[in-house]
Amino acid sequence: MSALIDSLAIEARLPADDHVEVRRRAHKMLLKHGFPDIKTEAWKYTSLRVLEKRAFSDHLPGSNVLPELPFAATVLHFDNGLLNANDLNLPDGVTLEPQSGAQLDAVDHGDRAGAFGWLNLARFEQAWQLRIEGQLEQPLVLVISTAEDFHGDVHPRLAIELAAGAKAQIIEVHGDCGEGLVNIVQDIVLEQSANLHHLISRQSAQSAWIQRSHVKVAGDADYRFHTLDRGGRLTRHDLAVHLTASGAHAEIDGTVLVNDRQHVDFHTAIDHEVGHTNSRESFRILADGSGVGVFNGRIHIQRGADDSHSDLNTANLLLSEAARINAKPELEIYAEEVTASHGATIGQLEDQALFYLRSRGIPADQASALLKQGFAAAPFENIESGPVRDWLLGVLNNVI
């Protein structure tokens, strides 16, 4: 794994700025633990070999065109991973500032499995702190895109904080045409009774996308997450949600589509730290070509977190012989009076359903597309009907 250290983490590549101490510490942790390989349990199904062969050039300023969105929104464009904060027109109640040294100093990304977190902390170009107060009327859209000539590595770092009672919808639109590495770290905090709908739509080509989202949900706060991942050469998202006080609630819904030689790996963890916390999760993978989809959903109900409820379900479709799906729910329960259920299925398109559609005149390829769309759309049914949901379903139907 030293190839990755040489290309991504030699000391000379640490930016010399005010945060040099934090960076050095992170760098040291990275060198100590090393990058994960398939012997690292959490990285068992995802090899970094494709990255090892790459040389990463220095960062280029981007010139990507923003995607058109059929709804009104406040857009923050991370062009080739960098946000130009000069001309931003943020709505009332939203502030954006660089993260403070103290904030960065407190970060802990853990052991080897968290290597990309340490890499991000050592190498980030920008570290933003977004704070939201009150109820936002329009979604905040974070566009992270890379250009065709992007062969670099970029390490966006973003903290999002919702003040008590705040309500927001944050939509991340990730797209890339390059052949680099986008290594995102997010720290999200929902204060008392805050409400966040966090949505990601991603389609990646040859770049690797590594994302770590760490979410803390306070009492009576509500975190809803939806992701539509349309595949990439190497995508890995770790989403950890901590329910830290009574009444905290989280729901995670996602659909992953992989085809050709794509590889997408989602690791989610919901931690019920105290009692009277609820979570629900539903995740689907459709794997075609020689695509690989990985889902690992962990639910942890800690000792004393009594009267907590959790439901985790993953349903998956294998659409070709060469495709692979690894789907695993993991429940760890140490509390009493808990209801926790989980289910995992992997299947194929049903012949009977295909025949039913064809018997009504729908040609075979259109019939299987309809079935796939129907299957893939299920995790988005609970999004409030409106332009955002229509947009997402449109994006989905365009790829199937």
Added chain:
Amino acid sequence: MLKINNLKVAVNGKEILKGLDLEVGPGELHAIMGPNGSGKSTLGYALAGRDGYDITDGSVEFEGQDLSELEPEERAAAGLFLAFQYPVEIPGVNNAYFLRAALNAQRKARGEEEVDSMTFLKTVRESIKTLKMDEGLLKRAVNEGFSGGEKKRNEIVQMAVLQPKLAILDETDSGLDIDALKLVAEGINGLRDGKRSFVVITHYQRLLDYLTPDRVHVLSDGRIVESGGKELSHRLEAEGYAFLEESAA
């Protein structure tokens, strides 16, 4: 309209239809009755072109065309419709969207213009009203969470919208209460126009009280063993299928 000659069909290598002959003219309604396991549903599936229902001998002609040459969707576009005994649930696919996609796929295959959504909705709403169904079912996923009766009525709605030349109804009456049965019969009768033909597969005579079959056939062990007028269905109702064995003996 439909000419079946010495049809033999095997499922998983086992012969189910063993030389079936049937001729249905334009505008006619034929009933096919028979005990369980006689091959009634196999006939429906074989005509609609389901995979695994292999025609091993004989011929099926639909308006002069050899059906066995056609894919299921081509048969549908040619005007064949099968109402399923067990309509299939299609999660995530909106009922109205599905039906319009089906109608337009058929029209496209026939070189006709697609229907616009206004005209389409008007047609569907009329059929839904005739069958006293809840319009909300249009917005739901195909057959998902529908009651048994709703599924069967939904098949008739599809038939009314797709306007086939020949409809095969596979035990559409099973599992219906008497009110739903009457509605389904009304739906069928409303589509009888002197040209459209029907093959009604049923286990019981009940549905035939509300329809006027031109011919009634008895299917047993993969063959039509008896044909007659409506009175044959009454005889079956009164005597059961036991007389088949007597006549065979």
